[in-house]
Amino acid sequence: MTALIKELEDIVGKDGVLASKEERICYSYDAQLSEAMPDVVVIPENAGQISKIMKLANRRKVKVVPRGSGTGLSGGSVPVNGGILLLLRKLDKIITIDRENLMGVAESGVVTARFCEAAGKVGLMYPPYPSSYKTSMLGGNIASNAGGVMGLKYGVTGDYVMGMEVVLPTGEIIKTGANTVKSVSGYDLTGLLVGSEGTLCIVTEATLKLVPKPEFTQSLLVVFNDIESAAKSVSEIISAGIIPSALEIMDNATINAIEDFKKIGMPKTADAVLLIEADGIKEAVEKDAARISDICEKLNAESIKTAKTVSESKELWEARTSALPALARIKPTTMLEDVTVPRGRVPEMITYIQQIAKKYDIMIGTFGHIGDGNLHPTILTDKRDREEMERVEKAIEEIFKTAIELGGTVSGEHGVGLTKSRFLKMEKGKEGIEVMRAIKNALDPNNILNPGKIFGWV
Ligand SMILES: Cc1cc2nc3c(=O)[nH]c(=O)nc-3n(C[C@H](O)[C@H](O)[C@H](O)COP(=O)(O)OP(=O)(O)OC[C@H]3O[C@@H](n4cnc5c(N)ncnc54)[C@H](O)[C@@H]3O)c2cc1C
Structure with missing residues (x-):
């Protein structure tokens, strides 16, 4: 050593x-x-x-x-x-924010919020930032292909990576993609390396797409007395051709955790709330917000609150970003899962999660990017309690199996990493995993870079 x-x-x-x-x-x-x-x-x-x-x-x-x-x-x-x-924290330079070409170039250790602010200063927006953006780094976002609350309308990190500089596991430095809107020269190495969870390369720099900041946004908090109606409202809103910039759900356990933590007047008796944001031209946003309200009312929404000021809207969104820390205060161990199902199957998935919690007698708070079909059932437990942990493990397995049966995936945005490698085969099959292994072996013949992740082998 x-x-x-x-x-x-x-x-x-x-x-x-x-x-x-x-x-x-x-x-x-x-x-x-x-x-x-x-x-x-x-x-x-x-x-x-x-x-x-x-x-x-x-x-x-x-x-x-x-x-x-x-x-x-x-x-x-x-x-x-x-x-x-x-x-990678010393790779922290924002090299350029280019308004004319709607893009920014930054090193991978730049904290995501700093990049968002730099874009905001020239009237641009970097939409795929995760809720952890005040701390996370761009390289981590790219390596895990992070999503955020704006995924429904704007897509995820991978949709914004135009090109990268990366170091390969064997030490060569290469550039992928291009600083152009279009490029089809050769294999799409950017697409392969985004989301590779630090197993295929080390990202050192990225060229990221930016979009013009919308002129107007409106946030709504819709309260429901039954979570199924909340989930059905989401399908109805999207079927009506409305694509909100954010569409999030929080269940009763999450609402209570947030209220106990933040004391901001969240409705503690509600079974669920939807937090919805529309953005764009003022008249269009107001029209969409009115149509969303109509749909939710028809599906028995208990109340609908429209944020009147920027600070009211900020408070609502802070409630959402504090969901995980709020739940994590309740018990010593927090296990946050990340299943995603086709949007139309979300009501069923929510019902299954509730049934699984009852069956195994464990506490689960669920929140997430419901507009993307991406739910975070968050299990609150204590890893020192062996008997409860056995039930928790069974519940997690059942949640993943159910998501796959509903046509979904075991990870919408957090990656497979260590914790989900045992479920990957269920989704991708033996042959799918063999293709991934062949790529890993080709780029990292000595298995040096981040072994044990995704596939579970060291
Ligand atoms: C409160 C909270 C809220 C969150 N909300 C979201 C959310 O809304 N959406 C979401 O997608 N995730 C979310 N996450 C998960 C996490 O923040 C994201 O996955 C984020 O992208 C990780 O960034 P990081 O810099 O912390 O990466 P790390 O945790 O340090 O690393 C994540 C992975 O990327 C690899 N890696 C890191 N940097 C590089 C690099 N430069 N090159 C190659 N590989 C690299 C690591 O090896 C690891 O496999 C949340 C987490 C918390 C705690």
């Missing part, structure tokens, strides 16, 4: 290598609280240094795990095999 540390210090300098136990502990877990200690933490400043680190790691057969801010929820950045934890 001493010899490895010396070689790493020669590449990044003494300040860029953290080897004490106290420092390593800080990078031994992610937001899902999966845990494993790295042997050493290395903080490079540029792609050239990362290239040298990867060549060294291949020579010495040491594993490398890339890490942005560690807000991931599937154990993706956790170094299960020890080795080098590659912390």
Whole structure:
């Protein structure tokens, strides 16, 4: 280890290598609280240094795990095999925000909110930011193909990545994509590498599409006394040809957790609320908001509140972004899942989740991007209680099986990482996984970069 540390210090300098136990502990877990200690933490400043680190790691057969801010929820950045934890926070330059070409170029360690603000200053918007955007980094978003509350209308991170600079597992630096609206020259390597969860490359820089900021937005909080009606309203809104910029659901357990945490007047007796935002030209938005209200009223909405001011609207959205931290206060262990089903099957999925919670006698709060069919059933438990954990594991398996039976997927946005690798076969089949393994073997013949993730093998 001493010899490895010396070689790493020669590449990044003494300040860029953290080897004490106290420092390593800080990078031994992610937001899902999966845990494993790295042997050493290395903080490079540029792609050239990362290239040298990867060549060294291949020579010495040491594993490398890339890490942005560690807000991931599937154990993706956790170094299960020890080795080098590659912390990308020093790649923090926004290189350009280009209004004329509606794009921005930034290094992968830029915090997502900083990039959104930079775009906002010139009247542009970066829509696919996740709810963790105040902390997460662009590289982490790209590696996990993050989605956010605006996915329904604007799509996910992958829809905004025009091109990248990446370091391959064997140390070569390549550029993918192009800084043009169209490019079909060769294989779509950008498409392959986005969402590869730090197993196929280290993203160092990205060219990201931006869109003009809408002139007007309107937020609505719709309260329902039964969650099925809330889910049906979503299908009706979209069938009516209305595409809100955000369409989120929170169930009774989530509403109560948020209210206890934030005290902002959330309706504690409601079975569910929908938080909806429309954006665009003022007249069109007001018309859409009125039509949405009509649909929800017809489906027995208890009340509809329209945010009158920007600060009222901000408060509503802060309620949504605090859903996970609010639920996490209730019990010592929080297990947030990430199933997605075709939108039309959401009411059934919600009913199944409730039945599964009852069957296994466990506490589940559900919230999520219902407009995308993406639900986050969040299990509140205590991992020290072995008997309850056995029931929790059975419940999780049943939730995933049900999502697949309904035509869905085991991960809408958080990635497979460590925690969902055992369910991947259920969705992709043996042959599908073999194709992915062949790609991994071709790009990473020594299995150096983030092994143990996605496929579960080390
Ligand atoms: C409160 C909260 C809310 C959240 N809301 C959302 C949400 O709305 N939508 C959503 O999609 N997710 C959400 N997440 C999950 C998480 O924030 C996202 O997945 C985010 O994109 C991770 O970014 P990060 O920088 O923290 O990456 P990390 O957690 O550090 O890493 C995530 C994965 O990416 C890899 N990685 C990181 N940087 C790089 C790089 N430069 N090159 C290659 N691989 C890399 C890691 O190895 C790991 O596999 C939420 C998490 C929390 C805690």
